[in-house]
Amino acid sequence: MTEGQPLPRGFYLRDTVHVAERLVGKTLVRVRGRSRMEGKIVEVEAYKGDEDPASHAFRGPTRRNMPMFAEPGHAYVYFTYGNHYCLNVTTEPIGIAGAVLIRALEPLKGLHSMKRLRPIACDIELTNGPGKLTKALGIDRALNNVDMTKSGPLFIVDHESVGSLVQRSARVGIRKGTDRLWRFFLSDNPYVSRRS
DNA sequence: CTTACGATCATCT
């Protein structure tokens, strides 16, 4: 994988849990007009279809969850709780539902742009939650279905030497499917949304 | 530091 180039389709074309684990430590790039923002992915969660009661796709395809069943490597952005957007990257072959929720970032570049979009005093709080990071990066419904394997407004690139330990736990904010340890995060990173 | 709750709306039943 070439540094600086978007991760290829093949990266996303496999088991969702596997993809989730390997996305930790990669860099999310958001190009918005003239500003370029980058953040290290420090926390994610895997969501599947049939077998995962916590997933939007559990009861089959609908208008909203359609990207989860479509081509891997695309953005699945949805609006929730009347206030927030959440960003996922789709996984698995066409016809099989899967997506990885990006839950937290460590801001790397374009901090000034992020703070303009999400005015806040403390840097730690800028992108340490799924709804927070979408606001800081200016991600909304308009980016739903965007192809993240292209150098467009939103994509993910490899990051040199993850180094830190990737830890796993139950997912956050769900009632069903809590038995599955499908949340992955960097144990020593201060931008993780919540500690165990 | 920890817990509780209201905001607010798209989606599904």
Place this chain on the structure above:
DNA sequence: GATGATCGTAAGC
């Protein structure tokens, strides 16, 4: 008509 892959604030300990 109920629910929720959340956040910010307020109140409690």
